[in-house]
Amino acid sequence: MVELISSLSNEELAAIDAELAHVPYKSAAAIDALKIVQSFRGWVSDESLKAIAHYLEMSAAELEGIATFYNLIYRQPVGDKVILFCGSVSCWIKGCDGLRSQITELLGVREGETTADNKYTLLPVTCLGACDKAPVMMVGEDLHEDLDRQKIQKIFASSAGGES
C-alpha cells in the first residue's frame, strides 16, 4: 500500500490535499482527484486509479465507477492534445460531418483514436456552447470557431497525413 501512495507525485498530492480541505469526507474529492492526476499525466491509468482510490480511502471499484461515468476522464492514454470535435445539432446543421471526415483523413484516425505520432486524440464531444460560431471544436484548451476546410487544414498543417 505504501507504494501506491508514493506513486502519486508530491504536486499531485498537494493539489488533492487542497481539494480535501473542502469536502466532508475524502471520497467526495474523487472527481477532483481524478482530474488533477489526469492534468499531470494526460490520463488515468489503472495504477493511478488504484493510487487515488487508496489515498481517498475508497475502493478501486467505486472510483472506477466514477471515472468511467464521466466522459472527460480518460481511462486510456490520449495524445498530447485531445481534439474535442462538436457533433451536436448546431454544428451538425452547419456541416460538421464533412469537417470531421476531413480531420479523419488528415490525421489518419477515427473518433476515439490517437494519431501515430501521439499528437492528437480525436474525440466526439457534446455541444460546446458556442453554437453561434458553429462549427466548432477544441484542440487542447483552445476553442476553434467558425470552422471550415481551410481552417482545419491550417490547424493540422503540421500533422497532415497522420505523420510528422
Added chain:
Amino acid sequence: MEKVLTRNIGADKPPTDIAAYEENGGYAGLRKALAEYSPEDCLKLVQDSNLRGRGGAGFPTGMKWSFVPMGDKATPGHKYLIANADEMEPGTFKDRLLLEYDPHQLIEGMILASYTIQADIAYIFLRCEYHVAAERLEQAIADCYAKGYLGDNILGSGYNLELLLHSSAGRYICGEETALISSLEGKRANPRAKPPFPQVSGLWGRPTIVNNVETLCNIPHIIERGVEWYQSLGVGEDAGTKLFGVSGQVNNPGCWELPMGTPIREILEHHAGGMREGYKLKGFLPGGGSTDFLTQDHLDLAMDYNVIGKAGSRMGTGTMIILDDKTCAVAMVKNLIDFFAQESCGFCTPCRDGLPWSSQVLGDILAGRGRQEDMHTLSRQVNFIGAMGNTHCALAPGAMEPLSSAMKYFPEDFRRHIDGESCPMCDGGQSDA
C-alpha cells in the same frame, strides 16, 4: 432598450475585471442589501420581481428560495448555493457569455442569493470545457476575497460566505440539478428523486439552492433597482430581460440581451439577420435541443414562458436552433436523440434503453430501411419516454420533444425516407459552412 445583464459586455469591451465592474456600479446591490435588507427583505424582492429561472424550466426563483428552511426551522449546519454553469444543452450558448465577460455579476448575484437563504458555502459548477471562464472566475473570486466581498464578515456585515469553483468532468446530465449535486459530492451523476427537494436535502444532505448562471446574474439588479424597475423591463407577461440566441443557417448567429417577451420574428429577422441566402426557414426549436419544434406560424409569438408553452413548446434556455429547408428534420432529430441517448446517465429504463431504441428506428428510417410501422413505434416511444414522471428525471422527456413535434410538423420528411423516395436534403449531402 436598456442593457442590464450585458451592460458590461460588448464586442468592443474587454472582459470585465473587478475595477471595471465596480466602476460601473458593481457590488452596489450587495452593499445595499447588506446594509439595508434582511434576508427576508431580499427574498421578498426576488419573489415580487417574478424572476423565473433561466435554466430551462422557468421556475419562479423567489418561490424556490422560499422552501429553504430559515431561522428556527433550519437545523444546524451548512446551507449551500450553487450556480449551475454546466451549459451543455445542444444549441445553448448564453451562460458562456456571462461567465467569460462579466464573472463579477454572477458572483455578486451568488453572494446575494446566498445571503438571502443564509448559505455559508457557494459553488460554481462549471462545465469542464469552459477553460477561459474558469480562469476569469478564479481571478474574480480571488479579487473578491481580497476586497472583502467574500470570506468572513463580508463588508463588515457579519455575514460569511465561502465561494468555490468546481470544474466538472463532463456529461450533460450534470446540469440537472440533483445530478449536479451527486456530482459535486464526488459521485456518479445520477439524478435524485424529488421529494425531497434540494431546498431541504441537497448537497451532503443539507438545504441547497441550484440556480442557473443567468438567473443569478439578474439578482444584483433586482436588489439594487427594485421590483418595479425590473418588471418594467419585460415587454410581455414575464419580467426582466433575457439572453436570446439563434444558431443555424442565419446571417448573424449570436446571443443578445432583449426584453422578455420580445417577438420571435424580431429576434430572428432583426437580430439574427434573417435566413442566409439560399435557405428558407422550415422550423425552429425555440429554447434549445430539448424543446418542441415551432414553425413559421409561430414567428409572431412573444418569447414568454407561458406564450411559448401554450404554443406547444417551451421557452427553455431561450436559444433557438433553426431548421432550414435544406436540412432533413429526421436527420436533425436523430442527431439530437443520439446526443440524449449518449448523455443518459443510465439510471432509468425509458431513457437508458428507450433513447437508443428511438435512435435505431430513426437510423433505419434514414438509411432507407424504415417500415410503415416505424411511425407507430416512434409514437409509442414518445408516449413511453416523453412525459415527465415516466422517467426519473427530465432528460429523456426533453429528448422526445423535438421528435414528437417533428413527427407532427414534418411528416413529409419521415414519409419520404420510409417510402424509399430520395431525400433531397440527406442525399444532397450536408452543406458545408
Added chain:
Amino acid sequence: MPKIIIDDIEYEVEAGNNLLEACLGLKLDLPYFCWHPAMGSIGACRQCAVVQYLNDEDTRGRIVMGCMTPVSEGARFSLGGEKASEFRATVIEALMLNHPHDCPVCAEGGECHLQDMTVMSGHRDRTYRGKKNTHRNQYLGPLIHHEMNRCISCYRCTRFYRDYAGGDDLAAMAAHDHVYFGRHEAGVLESEFSGNLVEVCPTGVFTDETLVKDYTRKWDLQSAPSVCTGCAVGCNTMPGERYGRLKRIHNRFNVEVNGYFLCDRGRFGGAFVNSEKRLKFSGLRDTDGRFNAINRDVALETSVAWLAQSRVAGIGSPRASVEANYLLRKLVGEDNFSNGMNDDEAMLVAEISQLMLSGRSPPPSLKKMETADAVLILGEDVTNTAPRLALSLRQAVTHNMAAELGETLGLQDWQDAAIRNLAQNQRKPLYAIAVKDTRLDDIAISTSAMAPDDIARLGFAVAHFIDDSLPPVDKLSDRYSNLAQQIAKDLQQAAAPLVVSGTGSQHVGICQAAALITRALQQTNTGVMLSFCVPECNSLGQALLTGGEGQDLAELTVRAIAGEIDTLIVLENDLFRRAGSGQITQLLASVSKLIVLDCVDTETTSMASLVIPVSSFAETESTYVSSEGRAQRSYPVFEPADDVLADWQWLLALSRKLGKAELALIEHFDDIVDACASEVGALSGIKDAAPGADYRLRGMKIPRQTHRYSGRTAMHAGVQIHEPKQTQDIETPLAYSMEGLNGNEVGALLPYVWAPGWNSNQSLHKFQHGVGGALKGGTAGSRLIIGDGNTLTAESIPGPFHASVGEFLLVPLQRIFGSDELSMLAPAIAELADSPAVFLHPDDAIVMGVHQGDGVVIMVDGKEYHFELGIDDSLAQGCAGFVCGFQDTNNLRPGDSVCLAKAQNWQHKKPQVISTDGGSRHV
C-alpha cells in the same frame, strides 16, 4: 389505515406504505425490478408504473411509479388500465432490447423474475431491429458466476452489495446503455454476503457458480425447510436436491431471523453434504487397523455388544441436534455424558446460557437487533463468528440513522436513496472492540484492538460509568477511561442500545462485563438488548440440555485413564478440534472400544473401532437451538443414501436393542421431541418449534417437490428400470412427492416458494402478511429463553494485560471461511480459506525477527507445532492470534502464554490459488 382505490375497487392499506408494497400486500400482481422489500425504492426500472388520478374528475391520470408513491387516503389508481399496462409492456420491451435470448442455457431459467415479469407485462413481439449490446464477463471467484449481457440495470446488485452489505468491490461503471456492474478488475468478490446477489439479481447476471457447474432447474429440485448449521445464528434455508446431491441453498424467509439474506458460509458451505468425505457404510476396524464395511445389522449388533457389557461414556456434540444429543445422553446416562465441547468452551457457553436465562428480557432476534440505535461489540468479530448478525448490525446503525433523519423531513424509510443521501455518512454509534480489526470497522465510530483481559476491563469500566455503584476498574489508562465514558454515554442516550458479545474471544470476563453493562442500563431503560454469539448451530441447545452439568472432556479423560471407561460412543464430533491432540489421543487410547457416529470422515472417526454413518443436516430431522435461544426444526431434504441413517434413528435402534426401558415408548422423531421437552425443562419449548408429523394442510402433506417436478419415475432408469416406490415420510408433515399443498402452511414447513406467475423467489410475498411481513403460517421457531430474571453480581475484574518479552498471549481468530468444520468440506469454501495460521503485530514480528510467510514454532505441552506466520498490524500487541479450526491450531489454547520462535527450514506449503475457473492463477 388509509383507503385507496385501485381499478375502481376500494382497499384498505397500511399507512406509510408505497403503492407497490400495498399492491403486492393485497396480492395484486404489479411487476417490478429495482424495488426490494428489504432495500426499499429508488425508482430506476420504471416497471411498477401505474396511473394515478388527481381527483374524481380526472379521467386521464398520469403515470407514477408505484414504488415511489406513498399511499394516501382516497388516492385513486389504475393498475390494469390500458395506459398503465401499455407503459409497463414498453418498459419490458426496452429492457429486453439487449437481453440475450439465452434462457435455455441460463442458470436463472425457470426462476427468473425477468421471465416472469415479461410474461406478466404482456410483452411478446419484438420490434427492435438493432444489435444487442454485449459486455465482457468477469471472474468473480468460486461462488458467483457473472454474465453481464443479461443485465437489465436495475441496480439491485450494487445496492445490496454496497449500500446494504457494505461491500466495496462491486460497483456500477460507465453510463447510458453501457452501464456495467462488476469489479474494477476480475477477482474474487470480497463481501461475505456476495451469495445474496444470486437471489437479489432479478435475472441471470449473478448466478450461483456451484449450481452452474452442477445444474438443475428450480422446478426439478426437491426442497425442504432447513436450518443452516454454519454457525449459531440459525438462518433458515431451503436446500435443493436432485439425484442425491445437494445442488444449492436458497434463503428461507424468517422475519425474525435472517429475513431475506444469508451469508456465504451458509449458502455455499452446505455443499459438504456432497463431499467425498461423507461416510456411507459402517466400518469395523480389524486387527490391522483397517476398516471393513459392515451392514447395518452387524453394526448395530456390534455396538450393542460393546455397550451392553461395559462401562460406557458418551460424548455428544454442539453440531448435532437436540434430539440426538438427548438420546445419547439417555443411552449412556447423565453422569457419563459430555456435551462435547472443550472445557473452556463448555464453561463459557454454560455461563452465557446462565446470563441469558437470568437476563431481564429474552435474547433479541436479528430483526429486533436491527432496531438498535447504539451498538457495543465487545470482543467479538461478528462477521466471522455470526456473519448474518453483522449484516443486521450494519442496518441498525446505517439504516436507522437514515430513517430517523428522513422522518424529520416526512420521508418514509423505503425512500432508500433519499434517506441515504440525507444521512450521508452519519450513523448511529457502533463500537467495535476486539483483539484486531473487524469487518464492521467501516461503520464503527470507534474501534479498538486490545487483549481479551483489557476488553473485559473496558467493559467493566463502561458498566461502572453507567452505574457508579458498580466497582471501578483500577489502573485504567486515560485513553480507555475516556473511551469507556464515551461508550457509556452513547449507550445511555440510546433508546434501544445493544451489547453484543460471545465466545469469540474465549474469555468469560468479557461476557460477564457485557451482561453487567446491560444490567446497568436496564435500571433506566427497558429497551436494552444483549446478544451473545456462541460457536455452533446447537451450542446453546447443548448448554440447555445439560444445564451446565455433566462430564467435561478433561474429567472424561481422567476417568478413561483411570480405566473407568470401556466403551466410548462419540456423536458427530471430531474431538481433535476440541482439545489438544495429546489429550484426545490419550482419551481415545484409554478406552477399549470407540464407536463414532458421524456424517463425514474425521480424525476421530479414523481412530474409531466402529464408525457409523449418519445423515447430514440435509437428510434428517433435527432441532437446533440458535444463539437467540430459538428452537428451530430442520427437515430432511432427501433420503440418505446407502447405509446412512439419521443419527436419532441409529441411537433409537441401539436403545431398543439395549432394552432401555425409559426409551421404550419412543418410536418416532416426534416422540423424542416430546420426551425431551417434558424431561428437560429448559427445552420444553422445542415442541412448539414446528408441528408434528400428523400435521396436514387441507388434509394433505406438504410437498417437497414442485408440481412441475419432472422425470421422477425415470430419474433412476439408467440404473434400475423398475419404478421405485415413492418413500412414505412418516416422520414429518412433508412428503417426498409433488402432491399436496404448498400454500399457507405453518411457517416452519415452507419447503420452497412458488406462486402462479411468480416462479422466482420473488413469489415470497404471496406467503407473507403484507410484503416483508411474517409468513402467513407464522414465524418459524420457538423461543426457549424468556429471560425474566434480573440478578447479577459484579464479577471479578481481571488485571490489565502486560506483554512479557518473548511470550505471547494466544488469542483465537475466527474465519468465516476456514474456522467452521463442515463448510470447509465444500470445495468453494475451502478455496476461499486463507492459509496463514498464526498472526503477530508487525512490531512484535520485528522483535522476533520473523516475517510474513515465515514458519514459526510454538511449544504446547512439550510438543512443537509449526505454523505459517501472518502479519496483522491491527492485532493487539503481545498477542499471537491463531486461526481457529485449522488442523494444528486446534492444539493451541486461548489464553495461554506461549513462546514463539522462528522455524528453521520452513517451506511454504502451497501457493495461494485464487482461481479455479479454467486454469488457476497464482498470487
